[in-house]
Each structure stands twice: as structure tokens, then as C-alpha cells.
Amino acid sequence: MDLGVTIFLTDQSIDPIELAREVEERGFSSIWLPEHTHIPTSRRTPAPMGEPLDEEYRRCLDPFVTMGMMTAVTERVRMGTGISLLAERDPIVTAKEIATLDHVSDGRITLGIGYGWNIEELENHGGSKKTRRAVVRERVLAMQELWGEEAAAFHGEHVHMDEAWAWPKPKQQVRGRSGVPVLVGGAAGPILFEHIAEFGDGWIPIGGAGVAAAMADLHAAGEKVGRDPSEFTVVPFGTLPDQGKLDHYQSLGITETVLRLPSAPRDDVLKVLDSYAPFVGG
Template sequence: MRIATTIFLTDETITPVRLARELQQRGFAGLYVPEHTHIPVSRRTPYGGGGELPREYGRMLDPFVALSQAAAVTSTLRLGTGVTLVAQHDPIALAKGIATLDHVSGGRFTLGVGFGWNVEEAVDHGVDWPTRRELVRDRMRLMRALWSSEPLAYEGEFATVSASFAHPKPQNGAPRILVGGAAGPKLFAHIAEYGDGWMPIGGRGMRESVPVLRDVWSAAGRDPDALEVVPYAVLPSPGKLAHYADQGVREVVLQLPAGGELEVLRALDEYARYL
């Protein structure tokens, strides 16, 4: 099992360069970072974790800039987003950024796809909240058109692109794509259509959900052995990781504190026993 990490990188935490070097040197498999462009002060949308929204949500570094720094100082560390809020991006520009990061990292990038939870943030980006899932599907299709080996036009419900020259290309035609979100038929349909797997937060309920996802995956004609399930933002214990292994999990992403160098390095020392 590969042991990767995730952290809310901010202007107050350990830097991407220092963290990436430490992760690779210690033998961790990857670094994933989340995304929020801004957090409107109104705070009408409740925080899913309960209580006040943690300070780091409003101070995040841009994930693609941070991961570019990490890519520049490492050679084997995998890099990913957990998650990219696809609905909040121009898909043509996002396709370029993803392909470029995959290119400069030597194919080490994983795109975590999310639909968002903060309504106010999404509305500021012009997202119609009830249709955000359909918008994400449309943008994923458009980006795949731009990543195709030959110029390919795409005309969708929300956006279009003419047949275009668009380089660089992701090394394998597209980066590895993991779709985040709570288990359910809509999410599983998205995973089976354009994903390589599921990124469940914390990994709760996998024993019941993974067999359902496998059925949807197989019904879509996907290779049963290719499905990846990557529990995300996990606070580890030996029993929990053993449970994931029993479920066929080959990678788990451990949550690091959104702290300074000393706090984060102490956490890495603690997590090293799981490597």
C-alpha cells in the first residue's frame, strides 16, 4: 500500500518545497493539496466538519502553483489535487494547467475532481449550484477533447471548443482522475464515465459502498481490475489501514496538520511507522 499525504498549504504553514523534499526523502508516495479560491465572509453554507470553519480554508495556496514548486524539487513523489473544484474554472485554461503540470512533473500528476460544498464560493464563480455536477461532466469532456492526440472539437451543454492544437499533452492521454464525494448513484455514474477511481473522505462506509461502485463500474464496461479506491484525509491507525488493505486499497492519503515546519515534521515522524 502506498502512503501519501495531504495538507492545507497556506501562507502560514510549511512551504511546498520543504514539505515535498521531506516527503520524498522519507519515502512517502505522494502529496495532495485541496483548493478554495476564497471563502465569502457571509458563511451561509455550514462547515461539514461542524463548528467554525478552520482558519486555513481562507488562506490556501493555489494548488497548481504549489504543486509546481513541489514537482521542481522532487523526482519520484506523486502530486495531486484533493480536490480541484472543476466547476469554478474555465475548462480550456484548466486543461492547459493540468497538462503542463503533468508534463513538467514527468507524468506524476493525479487530478482529484470535486463538485464543491461552499455555495457562496461557487456562486461567485458564476456556478448554478443545482447543475454543478452536469457542469463538471461537461468540462471534463471538453478537457479530454483538448488532451486528445489529434485536434478534436467538442460542443457541450455549457461550453464548446473548436478543433485545436493544444500542447503539451498529459503523458498517458489524461492524468489519473480520482473523483471525490459521498457515495451515491450520481457520484458513481461520474466515476464510471470519466474517472479512474473514487477518493472517499476518511473512507467511512467503504465495505458497503465499494461493491456497489464495482457493479456500476463493470456495467459501464470498465475493467474491474482497473478501479482505484483511494481513502483521503485519513487519520491513520494500524487497524484502519489493515481494513483498507482487505478492501483492495492500494493507496491511502493521510491528513497532515496545517502547521509550521516543526508541527508537520513531527507528524511525518509519527506517520513513518506506516511506510
């Protein structure tokens, strides 16, 4: 079982470069960073993880800038967004950022995406709760065209892009063309699994509860559109390690689990990281 870590890196937490080096040295497989551009003060949308909202949400570093720093000082550990809010991002610029990161890191980037729970944050970017899922779908599809085609075009309801060139291409090959793996985060449900089946490469269940029961539905969604269920990667996210839990995930065919690190200064983070180290390679 490969083990990755996720953390809210902020202006008050451990330094990203030091963390990246320490994670790779201990043999962890990946580092995943969340995204919030800002947090509106209205708090009209209650946080699903409970209120008051933790300070780290309003202080988190930009994941793409930070991944660039971290890949520059590591050789093996993969980097991913956990998760990126594509309904708040320009797809052409984001496709360029991700392709560049994958190119310069020699193919070590995974794009974890979500629809976003903070509706005020989304609205500040011109989005809406009603359209966010459709917008995310089209933006991913447009980005995949930019990554995978020499001359790419996309015309949907929310994204319009005439034929264009865009390099660099990602180093990785995904389903027969240049790209990066796209994992969709969120609670199990028919729309989420339809989207994974259409444009995704896997699922990020937050917390991992109910994964076993839901995997059959994910596989059925893939089979419905002619995809082999074995193509889908399932990465339980934000888990606190327990050998029984990790063994259970492994019995389901899950090969990587992502553990939660505290958004904290160096000594506090490394103490937790060291407590996870005995599970690496298990």
C-alpha cells in the same frame, strides 16, 4: 500499502518546497493539495466539517502553482489535487495547466476533483448548486479531449469548444490515450459512481467510512457501462493511520491511503509526518 499525505498549505504553514523534500525523503508516495479560491464571509452554506470554519480554508495556496514548485524539487513523489473545484475553473486553461505539470514532472500528476460544498463560493464563479455536477462532468470530458486528441472539440450544454490544438500533452497514458488519472471525491451515491464510470479512474472517499459497503456499487456502475471494476483506484482520504484500518483497506484491494497533516508551521508538521513514518512500507 502506499501512503500519501494531504495538507492545507497556506501563507502561514510549512514552506511547500521544504515539505515536498521531507515527504519524498521519508518514502511517502504522494502529496495532495486542496483548492479554495476564496471563502465568502456570508457563511450561508454551513461547512460540512463544522463551524466555525478553520482559518486554513481562507488562506490555502493555489494547488497548481504549488505543485509546480514541489515537482521541481522532487523526483519520485506524485502530486495531486485533493480536491480541485472544476465548477469554478475554465476547462481549457485548467487542461493546459495540468498537461504542463504532467509534462514537466515526467508524468507525476493526478487530478482529484469534486463538486464543491461552498455554494456562495461557487456562485461567485457564476455557478449554481443545481448545475455543478453537470458542469464538472462536461469540463472533465472536454479536458480529456484536449489531452487525448490531436485536434479536440466538445459541445455540450455547459461547455462549447470548436476543434482546436493544444500541447503539451500529458506524459501519462490513461485508458489508451494521453491524459492524467481523474479521481472523483465525495460521498458514495449513484450520480458520483455514474460519473466515475463514465469519465473517472477512481474514487476519493473522504475519511474512508463505509468504503467496503460502497465498493460493490462502484463496481456495478462500472460494469453497467462495460468497464472492468479493477480499473478503478480507491484512495481513502484524510485518514489518521491505524494498522488495523490500513490492513482492512488492503484486504479490500486498496493500494494507497492518504493521511492528513495539520496546516501548521514546519516543526509541527514534521513532528506529525515523523509519527506516520513507521507505517510507510507496511
